[in-house]
Amino acid sequence: MLIETRNLTKQFGGLTAVKDVDFEIEKGKINAIIGPNGAGKSTFFNLVSGSYIPTSGQVIYRGKDITKLPPNKIAELGVARTFQTTNLFEQATVLDNVIVGHRLRTKYNLLDAVLRTKRYKKEEKKCKDKAMEVLDFVGLTNITDQLAGNITQEEKKRVAFALALATDPEVVFLDEPAAGINSGETEGLAELMKKMVKRGITVCLIEHKMQMIMKLADKIMVLNYGEKIAEGSSEEIMNNQDVIEAYLGGDASA
Structure with missing residues (x-):
């Protein structure tokens, strides 16, 4: 077990977006979080990665309470994430975009710069070398000098993966990595996630493409209205009556 949440809760005014969620993200596996739209999936990610502070409950990473740490400190510990919308510096090259990731690990100060x-x-040489290494890993060495604004949606997804990997993470949170790309490209990203796990990186993702999740994930948690309603293997989740009802009774596109 790498990351554990205990009774994790987040309220926004009168709305409870995440309620008493206990979940263990298992090391060396592909962990997935699914649920209908508005189920609290992205809020859960934001709590674990430090973007939000929980109303109550804890986030434990390697036995250490990180509940109130800011995102940069959590990233330094080895937790990286991508976002639903891939925000790159459009007027910078792909290489320059990825170089930014490894600056988290650099030891120079403003005066040095x-x-x-x-x-x-x-x-800076270390940052460039690391950027080239992860761009090779995600299969983008052919477009390093292109402007990020000129590359395809699928390539932007891979750049986001590379940016996360450049921080030397132990676990990567991927927020809808396959959104907006076709089935062939989705398959390519699924293979990339498997490759990450083979390299020793734990993966946790939110995804709406159920076919991909069921084939890919070792462990799945299902959220509905902010609460965990199921957890288990693909087979267990597919046969869970609460899950079937949540999808058929709510927004089945999620």
């Missing part, structure tokens, strides 16, 4: 000291140059 201004004076372009030896330490600055050494650390």
